[in-house]
Amino acid sequence: MPYFQTWEEFARAAEKLYLTDPMKVRVVLKYRHCDGNLCMKVTDNAVCLQYKTDQAQDVKKIEKLHGKLMRLMVSKETHSGAMETD
């Protein structure tokens, strides 16, 4: 199972994978309070990118990436980062 070592690489690869085919990609977030860890997976059923952490500082990063991908999914734009001008 390919777990990324750095957040930077994971975030970049995840966004890139999403942009290649938005309809195919899904994002999975698994949180275990009893074990104190958090795991994020982005996959299109062919490629699988994963990142796991037990650090509190990563929660914010994961939550931000999650929100970013959510906004990409509901926007009609094909380019990321562009705001709807309508």
Added chain:
Amino acid sequence: MVLLENDSFLTELTRLFQKCRTSGSVVITLKKYDGRTKPVPRKGHSDSFEPADNKCLIRASDGKKKISTVVSTKEVIKFQMAYSNLLRAHMDGLKKKDKKSKSKKTKATQ
């Protein structure tokens, strides 16, 4: 699988996190949704369905109970704010950095 309104989903998600504090995991899945309510037609039939481009599906589960909601562009801003706060509030069981622990005040003002 229970399909809920955004607000009910957030309430139920809070409950899932609270239930799983002692054992178990909370799994959240996020996927782009084109608004289909019927299965994809077999070949030969034309797809008379017009895919919507502005929705996403969010599912959550603790292994037993499953909930889901659909978020569209109009709701995403409000939903995302509440959702981020929820995640940050509940995913607090992780290790904090010990050295040079500058207690950063969380953003209280909106």
